[in-house]
Amino acid sequence: MKNPFLTILFFSLFSSVFAQESSPSQKFWDNLSAHCGKAYEGKLVSPESDPRFAGKLVMHVRSCEDGRLRVPFFVGDDRSRTWVLTMDENDLIQLKHDHRHDDGSEDQVTQYGGRASNTGSTTTQFFPADQFTASLLPAAVGNVWWITVDDTSFTYNLRRLGSPTLFTVKFDLTQPIEVPAAPWGWKD
Numbered sequence: 001m002k003n004p005f006l007t008i009l010f011f012s013l014f015s016s017v018f019a020q021e022s023s024p025s026q027k028f029w030d031n032l033s034a035h036c037g038k039a040y041e042g043k044l045v046s047p048e049s050d051p052r053f054a055g056k057l058v059m060h061v062r063s064c065e066d067g068r069l070r071v072p073f074f075v076g077d078d079r080s081r082t083w084v085l086t087m088d089e090n091d092l093i094q095l096k097h098d099h100r101h102d103d104g105s106e107d108q109v110t111q112y113g114g115r116a117s118n119t120g121s122t123t124t125q126f127f128p129a130d131q132f133t134a135s136l137l138p139a140a141v142g143n144v145w146w147i148t149v150d151d152t153s154f155t156y157n158l159r160r161l162g163s164p165t166l167f168t169v170k171f172d173l174t175q176p177i178e179v180p181a182a183p184w185g186w187k188d
Helices: 004-019 024-033 131-136 138-142
Strands: 039-044 057-060 063-065 068-075 078-087 093-099 112-115 124-128 143-149 153-160 166-177
Touching (some): 024 124, 024 143, 057 166, 093 124, 112 131, 131 138, 138 143
Antiparallel strands (some): 039 057, 057 068, 063 068, 068 078, 078 093, 093 112, 143 153
16 A cells, blocks of 8 residues: 555554454353353263262352352352362463362362463363472373353363373253352352
């Protein structure tokens, strides 16, 4: 373009179009945030059953703050687990597992997880075990967690690389259920 004004206008408009594009992780975040305040029942879909997860499985997208989502995961009457997702300034999401006792105190094994190494996709985010996790739980050094969110379901998954360990729980996002009581350590 020979006209400098038109060149500046063109690049300004072109840049603003791309600046408004959300990253895949931001779209993933927005998709999950759309369920804030809602609870859903799930089922274990891993190849093998796990007696630790016998009972009604419920997730509750309970807390949606700027840059942090907290999703309690209940197994029957056990309200000890909360998935905590945070997003940093580079749109990378971190997953941590907050485990509590029924008196609200932290479990000895808590705050483990990992940070996505890239922005993932709009429906899937992967979280390889971080250094804190490797130090806390040496056997978990090969853990990779991933979460999927689409129009009909939310899945939480764990694969321990180098072992047969696979854990998947799937929640039906088309059928909200009654919101459960607060997780251990939370106040309503």
